[in-house]
Amino acid sequence: MSYQVLARKWRPKSFATLVGQEHVVKALTHALEQQRLHHAYLFTGTRGVGKTTLARIVAKALNCETGITATPCGVCSSCLEIDGGRFVDYIELDAASNRGVEDMTSLLEKATYAPTRGRFKVYVIDEVHQLSGHAFNAMLKTLEEPPEHVKFILATTDPQKIPVTVLSRCLQFNLKQMPPGHIVDHLSHVLGEEGVPFEPAALRHLAKAAAGSMRDALSLLDQAIAHGAGKVEEAGVRDMLGTVGDDYLFSILDGLKDGNVQAMLDVADAMDERSLSFDSALQELATLFHRIALVQFAPQALADDAERVRLAPYAAAFDAEFLQLCYQIAIHGRDEIGLAPDEYAGFAMSLLRLFAFRPEAGAPLAATPARTPVSVPASTPVRPTPAAKPAATDDWHGLVAGLPLSGLPRQLAQHCELVEMGEAQVTLRLPPVHKSLLNTRAPQEKLQEALQARLGRPVKLNVVLGEAERETPAERTRNEKRERQEKAVAAIEGDPFVRDVMDIFDASIDESTIKPV
Numbered sequence: 156m157s158y159q160v161l162a163r164k165w166r167p168k169s170f171a172t173l174v175g176q177e178h179v180v181k182a183l184t185h186a187l188e189q190q191r192l193h194h195a196y197l198f199t200g201t202r203g204v205g206k207t208t209l210a211r212i213v214a215k216a217l218n219c220e221t222g223i224t225a226t227p228c229g230v231c232s233s234c235l236e237i238d239g240g241r242f243v244d245y246i247e248l249d250a251a252s253n254r255g256v257e258d259m260t261s262l263l264e265k266a267t268y269a270p271t272r273g274r275f276k277v278y279v280i281d282e283v284h285q286l287s288g289h290a291f292n293a294m295l296k297t298l299e300e301p302p303e304h305v306k307f308i309l310a311t312t313d314p315q316k317i318p319v320t321v322l323s324r325c326l327q328f329n330l331k332q333m334p335p336g337h338i339v340d341h342l343s344h345v346l347g348e349e350g351v352p353f354e355p356a357a358l359r360h361l362a363k364a365a366a367g368s369m370r371d372a373l374s375l376l377d378q379a380i381a382h383g384a385g386k387v388e389e390a391g392v393r394d395m396l397g398t399v400g401d402d403y404l405f406s407i408l409d410g411l412k413d414g415n416v417q418a419m420l421d422v423a424d425a426m427d428e429r430s431l432s433f434d435s436a437l438q439e440l441a442t443l444f445h446r447i448a449l450v451q452f453a454p455q456a457l458a459d460d461a462e463r464v465r466l467a468p469y470a471a472a473f474d475a476e477f478l479q480l481c482y483q484i485a486i487h488g489r490d491e492i493g494l495a496p497d498e499y500a501g502f503a504m505s506l507l508r509l510f511a512f513r514p515e516a517g518a519p520l521a522a523t524p525a526r527t528p529v530s531v532p533a534s535t536p537v538r539p540t541p542a543a544k545p546a547a548t549d550d551w552h553g554l555v556a557g558l559p560l561s562g563l564p565r566q567l568a569q570h571c572e573l574v575e576m577g578e579a580q581v582t583l584r585l586p587p588v589h590k591s592l593l594n595t596r597a598p599q600e601k602l603q604e605a606l607q608a609r610l611g612r613p614v615k616l617n618v619v620l621g622e623a624e625r626e627t628p629a630e631r632t633r634n635e636k637r638e639r640q641e642k643a644v645a646a647i648e649g650d651p652f653v654r655d656v657m658d659i660f661d662a663s664i665d666e667s668t669i670k671p672v
Contacts, residue, residue, distance in 0.1 A: 160377055161377050162370050162373040167205070168212070168229055170226070171226075174337055174341050175204075175205075175333045175334065175337045176205055183225070187224060192217070192223075194301050195301070195309065196307070196308045196325060196327075198210065198308065199311055199314040199328070199330065200330030201367060201368065204331065204367065204368060206330060214242070215234045217275045218233045218244065218274050219231060220234075223274070233273055243271045244270040245277050247281065250285045254290060255287055256287060256289040258290065259286065259290040263293065263297045274304075283309040284311045284312075284315075291318050295320055298325075299324050307325075332367025332368070333367050336458075338361070338362035338365055338369060342362070345373070346358075351380055351385065352386050353387035354388050357379065357388055357389040358387070360392045360398055363398075398431075398432070399431050399435055403426060404439055405465075406418065407419050407440065411509055422506075423499065423502055427499050433492060437488045437492065437505060441486050444482040448478050448479070450470035451478070476514075476563070477512070477514055477562075480512055488508070551573035552628050555568045558609060559605060560601065560602065564597075564601035566589075567585070569628040569629040569632070570586065570589045570628075571618065571628075572585075572623040579614060580616075580617055581615070581616050582617045583616070584622075590620055599618060647669055
C-alpha cells in the first residue's frame with residue numbers, strides 16, 4: 156500500500172476532530188441542528204487553518220444519507236465519496252486557475268440543474284479573491300438568490316480583495332491561526348497513533364515553525380520523521396529547521412546577567428560555526444525579553460509553569476526599564492542585520508549593545524521593585540554601605556555621585572537640589588522644567604530606596620517643584636564640562652606651534668573638534 160502523507164491521512168473528517176476552530180464549529184453546529192441553512196458561506200483565514208476541510212465537513216453534513224446533521228456518519232456512500240473527492244454533487248473550483256467570466260458562467264449554468272445523488276449541490280470556490288471583476292459580477296445574482304438545492308462555500312486568504320457586494324451576500328466565518336499549544340497537542344496525538352517516538356521539545360520547534368498552520372505542521376512532522384530516521388528528536392528538528400536552541404539563547408541571557416561579554420560573544424561564534432540563523436536568534440531573543448517582562452508584571456499571563464520558573468531568575472535580575480531597551484535592541488537588530496558587513500557582525504554588535512547599555516556597567520542588574528510606596532519599619536535594621544553619612548546641603552553632590560542609580564532615578568537625583576536632610580525625611584526641590592521625571596512613582600521609589608541604604612536609616616523622600624536656589628549636581632556636571640572644554644580650547648590656541656601654523660596659512664581652529672582629556 157502506498158504511503159499517505161500525514162497532512163492528508165489526519166485531515167479532520169468531522170466537526171469533533173477539527174482542531175482550534177471552536178467558535179466556527181459551534182455556530183455551524185447550531186445552524187445544522189436547527190435547520191437554519193444559509194445559501195452562501197465565506198471561510199477566511201491563513202493557509203492551513205482548515206477552510207477547505209471545513210467545507211467538506213459541511214458538505215457531508217448537508218448530504219449525509221442519515222439526514223441533515225451536525226454529526227455526519229462518515230460511513231455512508233455520500234460521506235465516503237465527499238472525503239475522497241468523488242461525490243458528483245460536490246464541486247471544488249480553484250479560482251486561481253479558473254478566474255474568468257467564462258468559467259463562472261459555465262458553473263452557474265450547471266447549478267440550475269437538480270443534484271444527481273445528494274440533497275444539495277455544494278460549490279466550493281477556493282481562493283475566491285482571485286476571481287476577475289467580471290466573474291464576480293456574473294455570480295452576484297445567483298449568489299443572492301440561488302436555487303434551493305445549491306449551497307456556495309467560498310474560501311479565501313485575503314477577504315479584503317472580495318467586493319463588498321459579494322461579502323454582503325455571505326455568512327462569514329473567520330478561522331483563526333492555530334495556537335502553538337493546540338499544534339503540539341495534535342502532533343503528540345498523531346505521533347502516538349502512528350507509533351513514532353518523539354521528544355516533546357521537538358514538537359514545540361515544529362509548532363513555532365508552522366506559524367499557525369496545522370497543515371504546515373503536519374508536513375514538517377513528515378519531514379522530521381524522515382530526517383530523524385523514524386524518530387522526532389529536538390536536536391534533529393533544530394538541525395532540520397536551522398533554528399536556534401534554547402541553550403544558546405539562555406547562555407546569552409546568562410552572560411548579560413553576569414556581565415560576561417566574552418560569554419555572549421562565544422555564543423555568537425558557536426552559532427556561526429553551525430551556520431545558524433542570526434536573524435532567527437534575534438527574533439527569539441526579543442520573544443524571550445517579552446516573556447521575561449510578562450513574568451515581571453503579569454506572571455499569570457504565562458500558562459506554562461515550567462516556563463515561568465525558568466524565566467523567574469532573569470525577571471528578578473533585569474531592571475524593567477533595561478528589559479524594555481533590550482527588546483528594542485533585539486527587534487532593531489533584525490532590521491539592521493541586512494545592512495551589516497555580514498550577519499555575524501550585525502548579531503555581535505547587537506550583543507555588544509545589550510552589554511553596553513546595561514545600567515551601571517559592570518555592576519549587578521537589579522530588578523524593578525513593585526510599584527508600591529516604599530517604607531521601612533523602624534524596627535527593621537538597615538545595614539549602611541561604607542561611606543561618611545552626608546548630613547548637610549553641601550554634601551548632596553557627593554552623595555548623588557555615590558548612589559547606585561541609573562536611568563530616570565539618577566536623572567531625578569541629579570536635577571534636584573537638597574532642601575532638608577532630616578532624620579526621618581529628605582526634601583528635594585526639582586525645577587519645573589524637569590517635572591516630567593515625576594510622571595511615575597518608580598524614579599522616586601528607587602531614589603528613596605538608594606538613600607535609605609546609603610544613610611543607613613528609614614527615610615521618606617519628599618520632592619517639591621520650585622526653582623533651584625543653588626547649583627544642582629546636573630548643573631555642576633555641565634559647568635565642569637564647559638570649564639574643561641574652555642581650558643582645552645585655550646591650551647590649543649595658546650600653543651606656539653599652533654599659532655605659527657594659523658599665521659602662516661591664515662587658518663582658524665574648529666573648536667568642535669577639540670575634546671578635553
